[in-house]
Amino acid sequence: MRRKLVAGNWKMHGSLAANQALLREVIPAVAALDCEVAVCVPFPYLAQARAMLEATPIAWGAQTVSEHGQGAYTGEVSAAMLLDFACRYVIVGHSERRSLYGESDAVVAAKFVAAVKAGLTPILCVGETLAEREAGVTEAVVARQLQAVIGAAGAAALGRAVVAYEPVWAIGTGRTATPQQAQEVHAFIRSLVAGHDTAVARSLRILYGGSVKPQNAAELFAMADIDGGLIGGASLVAADFAAICGAA
Ligand code: PGA
Numbered sequence: 169m170r171r172k173l174v175a176g177n178w179k180m181h182g183s184l185a186a187n188q189a190l191l192r193e194v195i196p197a198v199a200a201l202d203c204e205v206a207v208c209v210p211f212p213y214l215a216q217a218r219a220m221l222e223a224t225p226i227a228w229g230a231q232t233v234s235e236h237g238q239g240a241y242t243g244e245v246s247a248a249m250l251l252d253f254a255c256r257y258v259i260v261g262h263s264e265r266r267s268l269y270g271e272s273d274a275v276v277a278a279k280f281v282a283a284v285k286a287g288l289t290p291i292l293c294v295g296e297t298l299a300e301r302e303a304g305v306t307e308a309v310v311a312r313q314l315q316a317v318i319g320a321a322g323a324a325a326l327g328r329a330v331v332a333y334e335p336v337w338a339i340g341t342g343r344t345a346t347p348q349q350a351q352e353v354h355a356f357i358r359s360l361v362a363g364h365d366t367a368v369a370r371s372l373r374i375l376y377g378g379s380v381k382p383q384n385a386a387e388l389f390a391m392a393d394i395d396g397g398l399i400g401g402a403s404l405v406a407a408d409f410a411a412i413c414g415a416a
Contacts, residue, residue: 170373172203172389172416173330173396175291176403177231177259177377180210187213191220193406198226203396203416206257207403208291211245214253222254229257232265233288235278247286258283259398260290261313263336273316280317284325291330291375291398292317294357298337306335307356314360323364331357331374332398338378340400347387347394350376354393382411389416 182190187209198205206227209217217228234244250258260283261276271279276292283290294313296306310333318326333353338345345353354374362369376388377398388394396416402408 197410277320295334334377351391385415
């Protein structure tokens, strides 16, 4: 049985004061739940997340990582640096990184490798745009994104990772994939991984992300291959995030 994971993706939101208020509400609200909870925060707030969360069951992590170990890469943050802040998770290949910062499948795969090598658990995001869904190439796009990572890291490395299916058309739009639409792609992802390694496929947690809200979380999380969620907007509202965790 795969343990459900609900991970907040704060994106570029927050302040020391706002984060403190948010986490002070979230910590007690999720303490007794039996799903795993994590928050992926902006780099400058990793120290704060660690200080506030290290005595709690809530894990923390970052939203991207450099593919390089160290060197002349101004502005970048390495996996070892994230480990210095005791991060467990790092989001890799979020669609905003792919579309706004030009991260190719190859770069995403290199970041994935860097994260796994360092002992971080990457949350690998995959998903199609609206045009791609309408063109009927959803599975081809998701397969290409996954194969890039499997080719670079090996299928066994997915055993130390989490996958998040995030249809780009559902992110921040209020337009959620239906549980059936999401389940179809999740099952496809699991079968693709099973083609490489059945044990890894069976234990792989595949999160759904894209406009998850307290109102739709339970029906999404009830699907056979949906093992939790990656939550953007709703992770910034303590009551909403706690309710979504509760639904898991
Ligand atoms: P959303 O974002 O929940 O605000 O749609 C999800 C994400 O981008 O991870």
